[in-house]
């Protein structure tokens with residue numbers, strides 16, 4: 001039998017966790033305001049690295065971001081409700097501009113990287129003429145971790161950042177919540193029914209257990225005040241604190 005453990009892959013278990021194989025690097029990143037209108041990622045805790053691990057999908061684990069089996073006693077319903085159609089077939093909004101075209105599929109994780117100095121991704125794409133504004137519009141689109149926003153240049157070529165396969169566990173102290181899993185670099189995501197979702201450079205997976213478009217994040221973690229409790233174990237002296245704690 002072929003051993004798939006060498007290849008980066010995320011397999012979703014029915015009403016259970018994400019099974020990650022292929023030695024995918026795992027980091028914690030903290031969404032941090034930078035200046036008046038920009039955001040950056042700050043490094044969070046150092047997380048253990050492994051060939052194979054399982055990540056919590058129900059939001060109940062006491063050992064976040066890893067699964068500790070609590071989905072069973074919680075009676076977690078992890079039914080996958082997201083469309084499996086490709087991004088280009090799910091676009092709900094297009095913003096044409098003089099140099100760029102912005103595409104939007106509406107799957108928002110509310111990470112807010114689309115807000116930049118001078119406007120949001122939609123405004124910037126519609127007006128971007130000079131180099132600075134074009135750069136700002138591109139940054140506003142490509143830093144969207146959910147992959148909601150995709151931007152094309154005037155030749156119709158998609159502009160994407162180059163990401164190596166990795167998973168980033170997001171924390172969002174400004175919103176007093178823990179965020180989704182930012183899956184980078186084209187890691188295949190296999191549904192619990194065996195189908196594969198479109199492999200993309202940027203997507204966010206729900207880990208609060210409340211998304212209405214499971215397995216993807218739709219920002220319900222903010223409505224539900226989801227806090228994973230990882231802050232309890234952070235070493236604040238090392239600057240690793242995510243700045244939020246479970247109440």
Ligand code: FES
Pocket residue numbers: 109178179180181205206207208209210211212216217218219220221222
């Ligand atoms: S983590 Fe965002 S909706 Fe669950």
